[in-house]
Amino acid sequence: MNPVTRYRGVALLALVGLFISLYLLLYHLGFYGVLACGSGSCDVVQASRYADFLGIPVPAWGVAWYGAVVALSLVQQARGDAEGLLARLLDLAALGGLAFSIYLTAIELFVLHAVCRWCVVSAVLAVGIFLLVAPWTGIRAASRRSSIA
Numbered sequence: 817m818n819p820v821t822r823y824r825g826v827a828l829l830a831l832v833g834l835f836i837s838l839y840l841l842l843y844h845l846g847f848y849g850v851l852a853c854g855s856g857s858c859d860v861v862q863a864s865r866y867a868d869f870l871g872i873p874v875p876a877w878g879v880a881w882y883g884a885v886v887a888l889s890l891v892q893q894a895r896g897d898a899e900g901l902l903a904r905l906l907d908l909a910a911l912g913g914l915a916f917s918i919y920l921t922a923i924e925l926f927v928l929h930a931v932c933r934w935c936v937v938s939a940v941l942a943v944g945i946f947l948l949v950a951p952w953t954g955i956r957a958a959s960r961r962s963s964i965a
Contacts, residue, residue, distance in 0.1 A: 823893035826906070826948050830885040833941040836934055837878030844873045857930030864930075866923045874920065878938060881913050885945060910942075910949040917942040 843851045844862060851858045861867065867874055888906040895902070917939040924931050 820893050822948050823889045826889040826910075826945050827886055827893060829941050829944045829948070830882045830889060833938055833945075834879060834882035834886060836938055836941075837875045837882055840934055841873060841875035841879055844875050851934075853933055856933035856936075857928075858932040858934060860930035861924055861928060861932040861935060864928055866920075866928065877916070881909065881916075885909055885913070889949075907950045910946040913942045914946040 839848075840851075840862070842848060844867065851862060853859070869877060885906065888902055888909065891902055892906060920935060921939050924935060
């Protein structure tokens, strides 16, 4: 898969995540009385003490992260390459988002014993972004360096 297609996919996944995070943030801030969750335990998760991280609502972190990933992926898509500082920043963002999603999922499963469907979708999006970004750019860059040497 060429870099432009991958970054287009990353931008699409991150845009979906941005909308989900924005919806959860608006709920967290009191703009919605009932969170549309279906059979999940979204209210339990959103009302827990873990709904804030470093004093900032977790969905706000999601809005910032997904927004940054959208921006970086669109710039990378326009550039059409998978190397350079912005590509490395996107790699780090993908890894950081994956790690944060794993942490939050562990809190849901092992501490709260409640699962928010929106959070699960966000975690799946973070995994998808990581799979599209991090491994392929690192492998491609390493293979180019080894062929040059």
